[in-house]
Amino acid sequence: MIGGGIAGLSVAAELAPHARVTVLETEDQPGYHATGRSAAIFAHNYGDGMIRALSAWSEGQFASEVLSTRGLIRVATAAQRDRLRALYEDMRHDTPLDWLEADAVAAAVPLLRQGHADCAFRNPSAADMDVGQIVADYARGIRAAGGTLGTGFRVASARRADGVWRVTSEKGAEVAAAIVVNAAGAWADQVAAIFDMRPLGLVPKRRSAVTFDAPPGTDLRALPMIVDADEQFYLKPEGGA
Ligand SMILES: Cc1cc2nc3c(=O)[nH]c(=O)nc-3n(C[C@H](O)[C@H](O)[C@H](O)COP(=O)(O)OP(=O)(O)OC[C@H]3O[C@@H](n4cnc5c(N)ncnc54)[C@H](O)[C@@H]3O)c2cc1C
Incomplete structure (x- = not known):
């Protein structure tokens, strides 16, 4: 799961009891971007x-x-x-x-x-x-079901071989997965480009x-x-x- 906002965390928490799930989030904490700055x-x-x-x-x-x-x-x-x-x-x-x-x-x-x-x-x-509580509840649910929440991991490149994606962070760490979900919010087009996927025209903006x-x-x-x-x-x- 690329992106530790409300989209990535909630889907990861639902999947975690049924699959091995790893959330990869650029920031040092989940919910840092749109999720943590909304009107809630x-x-x-x-x-x-x-x-x-x-x-x-x-x-x-x-x-x-x-x-x-x-x-x-x-x-x-x-x-x-x-x-x-x-x-x-x-x-x-x-x-x-x-x-x-x-x-x-x-x-x-x-x-x-x-x-x-x-x-x-x-x-x-x-x-x-209470967005802080919702984020914390999902993060706890992911971990309790055996999933991993990897913060400080900005996905920078990816390659696919033998049906497996190898996703690499800008610091050189690597995670392998059969299925990758793009939940990168406003940056979803940038992540899509890493996987050679068609962009949707999403542009990150400041408010x-x-x-x-x-x-x-x-x-x-x-x-x-x-x-x-x-x-x-x-x-x-x-x-x-
Ligand atoms: C000002 C404002 C007010 C809002 N008010 C409300 C409201 O009152 N009620 C409501 O329901 N909604 C509101 N929203 C909408 C809501 O906040 C968003 O729809 C929601 O938070 C989006 O969640 P997300 O997980 O898609 O995105 P985000 O929370 O932005 O999460 C995406 C995550 O992906 C990560 N990421 C990006 N690229 C990479 C990469 N290469 N590698 C790893 N991680 C990456 C980012 O660091 C980020 O944490 C508001 C939004 C804004 C901006």
Whole structure:
């Protein structure tokens, strides 16, 4: 398994009881890239129908301690109202959602400039994920089933002989496997090239996050996540009171 993010770890943990599994991860710890830097929100109403179906199915895979309800509010300006309404109509069939008009939005999301939001919909069931715990649980499951988690192993080259892949790190370490799974996230095309596979057009990109203190007296635990109708920005409260 090349890549120790949530994709590689979760698949490796499922496979480990049935096969000899080795996860190879460039960094010194699993979950360091997209997995460790996400907004960590679990929402049934995110993405297209396929992603929503997978999210609904996967919720049952999590131990209840790794999810804690936060709620998510998708806000729109007057110019975005029609697009938000269309999203709401599309998503409310598989996720319970509440429609909010301007006054209710202002009360629910005091961090937004008054007057910015014209309307919104709320998904009360969206939950924070404890990603550190999820990663640790998968890593433990892999090891408990006899698998190996090899960190500090950046796959740099590979060759195949007699039905076996020999995968070599940039430091010269080698691992042999009959089957290789590419779970390298944004770097999956680079890994595909090592195996002479066709690229999909994936490009690793940086994102920027701005962190700031909430206004004094704000109870961050009671605030929902706020997402703009077109996903131009989102606000995720983090931390205690
Ligand atoms: C800013 C942001 C916010 C997000 N918010 C959410 C959210 O709120 N909720 C949600 O569900 N999802 C969210 N996501 C999406 C989610 O984080 C990703 O879909 C998920 O983490 C991808 O996991 P992955 O395992 O595919 O990739 P990654 O976690 O990036 O793992 C890929 C791993 O492959 C390793 N690798 C790459 N090349 C090699 C190599 N040659 N050899 C060995 N290892 C290699 C990398 O080091 C990396 O650790 C967000 C993503 C971002 C960027």
